[in-house]
Amino acid sequence: MDMIGYIYEDCLANNNIPAYFRKTALRSAMKEQIMAEIIQVQNLKKYYSIPIRGEGLKESVRSLFFRQMREVKAIDDISFSLEEGEIVGFLGPNGAGKTSTLKTLSGLLHPSSGEVKTLGYTPWQREPNFLRQITLVMGNRNQLQWDIPALDSFELNRAIYNIPRAQFMQLRDELMDLLELKDLAQKPIRNLSLGERMKMELVGSLLHRPKILFLDEPTLGLDVSMQRKIREFIAEYNRRYGAAVLLTSHYMADVEALCKRVIIIHHGKIIFTGGLHELANRFSSHKTITISFIEPPEHIEDYGEITEREENTVKMRVNKNEIAAVSAALFQKFQIGDITIEEPPIEDVIDTLFSAKDQIVEKSSDGIR
């Protein structure tokens, strides 16, 4: 039974509480649950029909008269939720359905079936009150006016979202300070570098103080230092304003720095939901041990698979179940200056996971044939 169920039963059972207070308690509990889960997705599907054309002139002519369509399952029956203020990583290989999901949740796409509530609204009904509370930033797309300085574009956003001027100025300056953009405000967008443009995009997208940020690869193509700045900014914005963030990124550094929870999607289906630590625990059979020896070690390869070796420092992969035994044996046999035991890099875990899933899909389709 969920939280509302308990409170409801409790209220009904307790006749000492006046009816008015029972109802009020129930209402506020329901409101709390609705507020807590700001995105609820149930059995969401998005299928596309795509025309298939063969190669060559003959096939082109044939396709004029006999049009063949193929169904692509971009999103295939997924369910998940997102809570207020939560930052969730939405991960998957190219074409997994990440962007389609983000577009459906932000009201750009009509789903084939399923239910979605974003902030209590059905996104594809595109109610202005809903659109005022969300933002979608795509790393590879420009939403600001290309030919004019960012300040003028921001002014347009102020008008669109009807932001009171004092609030607009205060937030605009605050965001520009955070991203160190003050000197660039007068330059037309087309004269900015990719990274500067991305930072301006973020400011423009947040001026109306959205409650949900859909970020589709916001650090795409940026250098390491710029990626870090954007990550820090997202974390700071989340801390200051409590906005929920659903983030897709191929850079695991983004995900590790920002997300306590990840949702992994593959071939349109969710294959994992949980913390990064849990992901590593569940899908990785190894851990990485880095040992600094006092003297050069001999026959160290007997203890695990060596992945890096530099003078007296060795990095090796050891089966998760043997970690304790191997560590003890190492301490017994060698003089050790330092030792660290880490989960494997998250990229490796996810890569292993996708490869395994691909093999399952290939096997099952072999079976069908």
Place this chain on the structure above:
Amino acid sequence: MVYVNYYLTMIKIAIIQQFQYRVAYYFYTFGMIAEPLIYLVVWTTIANAGGGTVGGMSAGAFAAYYIVWTLVRTMNISFTPFGWEDRIRMGQLTSMLLKPIHPIHSDLAFFGGEKIPNIIMWLPIAVVLSLIFHPIFAPSPLGVFVFIISIWLAFIIRTIALWLLGMITFWTTRVSAIFDLYFAFELILSGRLVPLTLLPQWAQNISLFLPFQWTFNFPIETIAGNYSNTQLWLGLGMQILWIAVGSLALQFFWKRALKQFTSVGN
């Protein structure tokens, strides 16, 4: 209030952008004058050769028609249906759809804003052309009033019409042939190629039931002074009627178009 604020800001941005590309703007203005000048020279020559008039229009009447033509043509400019494919492919529509305001307001405000410097630029051109071609204008005060209103209503009608046309792109790409056919009809039945009074009666009758002449011929004739007061009010009524019909059609098809929108790759 939101819309007033939005329109004012967008108009300001449109004007800023116009001045960002000054050279392109001058070429655009020159291009806008070239077409009517050719028509004007041809028709004036024909009129002079035919004893001073063609179909009841004198050289001075032709001059008046084509000088006002230059302004009305500018007022007719809106987002081209050919641009919808790029708008969808490049993700501009995605960006527009994320805003809590219907995207048509963006086009109305932006292209409307561009008209302001265009009108200012047109005034000296009209003076020079008048000095060369000696137009004959005989507008009533009501005619002038209706003209000022009608050029803006013409802009709204054409924006809606081009939107409806462009929205075909949601269902199928490669629609250039349909657009070209539409523009061919528009060229003839709007009064852009020749004044409608020079067309055969059957063509004039057909044009009565189409929106084209209310975007072009009607505003020109109001300032030329060829309409009675009743015709002026009726013309305004027809423009408003076409805006209402177009808006309803837009509402109907827009909802359906958005269901088709796949937003793939952008």
